[in-house]
Amino acid sequence: MSFGMIFKVAVLAILRNKTRALLTCLGIIVGIAAVISVLAIGKGASTMMLNEISSMGNNLMMVFPDWNRRGQVRSGMGAGQTMTADDAEAIKEELGYLVKYVSPAVNVNSQLIRQNKNWSCRVSGVSSDMPEVRNWQIGEGRFFSEEEERGYVRVCVIGTTVQKNLFEDDENPIGQTIRIGAMPFKVVGVLASKGANGWGQDQDDTVMAPYTTVGRVLQRSKFRSINMMNISLVSMDDLEEATREISALLRQRHKLPDYQDDDFEMRDTKEIMATMGSVSSLMTILLTAVAAISLLVGGIGIMNIMLVSVTERIKEIGLRMALGATPFMILSQFIIEAVVLSTVGGAIGVILGIVAANAIGEVNNWPIVIEVSSAVYSFLFSAFVGMFFGFYPAYRASKLNPIDCLRYE
Amino acid sequence: MSHLIEIRDLKKIYAQGEEPVRALDGVSIDIDEGEFVAIMGASGSGKSTMLNILGCLDTPSSGSYRLDGLEVAARSRKELAIIRNRKLGFVFQNFNLLPRTSAIEQVELPDLYMGRLTWRERRKRALMLLKRVGLEGRGTHKPSELSGGQQQRVAIARALMNEPPVLFADEPTGNLDTKSSIEIMNLFTELSNEGITIVMVTHEDDIAAYAKRHIVMRDGRVMVDDKADGGVRKTTEQVSHLVKEALA
Structure with missing residues (x-):
């Protein structure tokens, strides 16, 4: 069985359950979009504050x-x-x-x-x-x-x-x-x-x-x-x-x-610079905390939907093994599924986050600073959570006999 | 002459609780090509366990199982998967179709894992098989849009996709009404006449009557095997008598 075939099987499996795919993506989307927009607004606000302080003069x-x-x-x-x-x-x-x-x-x-x-x-x-x-x-x-x-x-x-x-x-x-x-x-x-x-x-x-x-x-x-x-x-x-x-x-x-x-x-203006430094590090701590909570919420969302569908998935794995899928094929299928969902969800999340941040900034007339690192880290985290909880049941199931998967309740 | 299926002193013991459960307690049988075998017995007699082991879905605790001349009892999971894919077809009591998937895709699935055909040939063969089981024009239907009997036909077409020499059926009519059951059994009879070996588990005498050989089990042992009768179909009454005799 070629890689193309496994890919096809994986994509078919995603399309077969659009609701689950959507909900999984949603967890990733919400997590990433929240982090990007919160950080963009926060960084913007922080920059604005620092500008205000430094308005008395540059260096x-x-x-x-x-x-x-x-x-x-x-x-x-x-x-x-x-x-x-x-x-x-x-x-x-x-x-x-x-x-x-x-x-x-x-x-x-x-x-x-x-x-x-x-x-x-x-x-x-x-x-x-x-x-x-x-x-x-x-x-x-x-x-x-x-x-x-x-x-x-x-x-x-x-x-x-x-x-x-x-x-x-x-x-x-x-x-x-x-x-x-x-x-x-x-x-x-x-x-x-x-x-x-x-x-x-x-x-x-x-x-x-x-x-x-x-x-x-x-x-x-x-x-x-x-x-x-x-x-x-x-x-x-x-x-x-x-x-x-x-x-x-x-x-x-x-x-x-x-x-x-x-x-x-x-x-x-060394003293003023010192104040700026402490304000900026305080803002960074605050924003990091908010981002971490956003990611946690998104991650729990992804985890929930993945765990809820474990029973159905393990039965599916049992059937696929009965029809001749090797453990490697099963694992490949699930990894590809997770990667596809994470990538699609991640891309949508990044776009949505940027759009939301700009919209909020526009309405409130705030400056927006979008950092590439926040997009990358939140994407990696969500993708990891999505992949782990998508992959884990498959990994466990691939160690069982097909009949035990078929009978899994 | 070697048999298609040859099991010797097969045991399956579950170490649950204090008393180990002997689901299979030293079974030895041979099945030749083209046979239509019904494995019978009450629930807990070990008949399903035996079928699962014969179908490489489960592994025995001890004993030997030769399929087509090859020992399969000690194969890796990957090798077992390939054996299931190429040599064995399965029909389950609860159909085990993928939810929300069209009939044609269900039937194509085994070849996706084998990769023998081009997608055009695969689709052609899947359509042919659906026609063969009487579901022409229903290829796009999903399981929820099909009756129980139709779902079981999709499962049979799927089992035939890779042209396996052996077909295993676990209570194939267990979830079906009488009319659908008769249709499915007629389909099995036709397949048997075409030379496919069929091993079927059932506890219903009238369903077992379609088979040409009957094995009755109890407590993990074979009580009766009418192979010596020469592969002639029995009436339901004869089967009932056989079972009663075996369990007496």
């Missing part, structure tokens, strides 16, 4: 000029004038392999005036790559360009809180002019709302303009000095090396002798 490091040491009077953090935009450019140029972006920032508190409305907030002079560095999304319009930055152009981007306070609800702020202090600035974009940060500070209460313009026009500074730098590293793994190199470079540029302390201070 971010901040460098502030230290307090002014001249004399005994010490001003606050960032008040020193020892750090300039040239330092930022030097870091970008010489340490390009470590840093992705270097964004100098100049901050002033200023009065914003438009027609009969006015508002006071912090005006940040930043570079054009600020959206990438601090994960700012543009809600409307655009961010200012590098050309505008280099050309000291008076343009600005406003946060939604500022928009609310300076414009009517139905007004489009894009293209309008507001006054910052005494100087007119053209609004080119509105930042997408970020809400309050972890410390309750309203991140939308801000105006961003090119640091060049802010420095010259608002601070009236002649030295291109800056209040801080946001540095985005290529990878958080390089944090220590980057800290060392940036520090060395700044010391060299500021001509600090060895005995003198740094005239700048560096901060990083």
Whole structure:
């Protein structure tokens, strides 16, 4: 008897009992679909949470000029004038392999005036790559360009809180002019709302303009000095090396002798990263538990339907042996049956899981992350359960005399 | 001259409980080609056990069984399966058809395991056999759509698929009404006349009367074997008398 014949016998046996085949498949389908969709949604949610946490910046490091040491009077953090935009450019140029972006920032508190409305907030002079560095999304319009930055152009981007306070609800702020202090600035974009940060500070209460313009026009500074730098590293793994190199470079540029302390201070987001790590591992444990329960339920379903049909199957095996099927043929038939059912059920389960995950994500507006490993593991588990419980009665029966199978109750 | 079936001192002992049950207690018989044998006896006499062992569905505890000149008592399970497939046909009391399977597929099954024919030849032979047992045009019917008598005919057609020299029947009319029983027995008689060896277990005298040789068993032993009578059919009364004599 050829393999083709055994295959034919197996397929005929499946088609003969469509209900049982369907119920077996259903167990596999439900198990796999549940795992895939739950994991996809869970991973999506987890990614969303992590994104939210990391929205304060990607691989971010901040460098502030230290307090002014001249004399005994010490001003606050960032008040020193020892750090300039040239330092930022030097870091970008010489340490390009470590840093992705270097964004100098100049901050002033200023009065914003438009027609009969006015508002006071912090005006940040930043570079054009600020959206990438601090994960700012543009809600409307655009961010200012590098050309505008280099050309000291008076343009600005406003946060939604500022928009609310300076414009009517139905007004489009894009293209309008507001006054910052005494100087007119053209609004080119509105930042997408970020809400309050972890410390309750309203991140939308801000105006961003090119640091060049802010420095010259608002601070009236002649030295291109800056209040801080946001540095985005290529990878958080390089944090220590980057800290060392940036520090060395700044010391060299500021001509600090060895005995003198740094005239700048560096901060990083290591703590935030640690929080992210613990949230992510907690989510992984939770999702693994849910997936394991789903698989268990699916597996019990498969086991039940397989065990319920054992009596009928053992009688069938007895008859087939009486008609001349060898034990090998019987086992082959049952393995093929189990493989076919598992494969078909598994494929349907994977498709259904992906469809369900996308549908749920669509309805609730959740991100969906489908991992290949979850599909593979759940498929392997269901297939194993299906094969074991499909195969086990056949294995037991093939050890009996045909007459004992025929008489099995 | 060697016999088609030759058993010597065959024993089947079940070690159940304290007292072992001797289902077969040293049976020796010969059956020649073309014989139509009825094995009779009350329930528990060992007649079904003997048929199952003759049909290689069960293995004896001890003794010798030669089929067609070959010793089969100590064969592997695979070899026994091949012997059943090529040399033996079975008809059971409860038909033992595969549920939800068309008659034509039931009949084709033994050749699927043998792989002797192409699928076209196999289908042709299955249709021929269904016609032979009087079920022309019913090939697509499933067991649930057939009467008991028709189901047993499907089983007979299936048993004939691989042209076995021997046909074993275990109470083939046990689940059938009188009319169907007569039809089935007439079919057996025709097959016997064509030269197929038939060994049938029954406890009904009128069914046994269709056979040409009668073996009556009790407590795992052969009580009467009328082989010496020369293979002539007996009337139901003669069979009843034979049984009564044997069990007296």
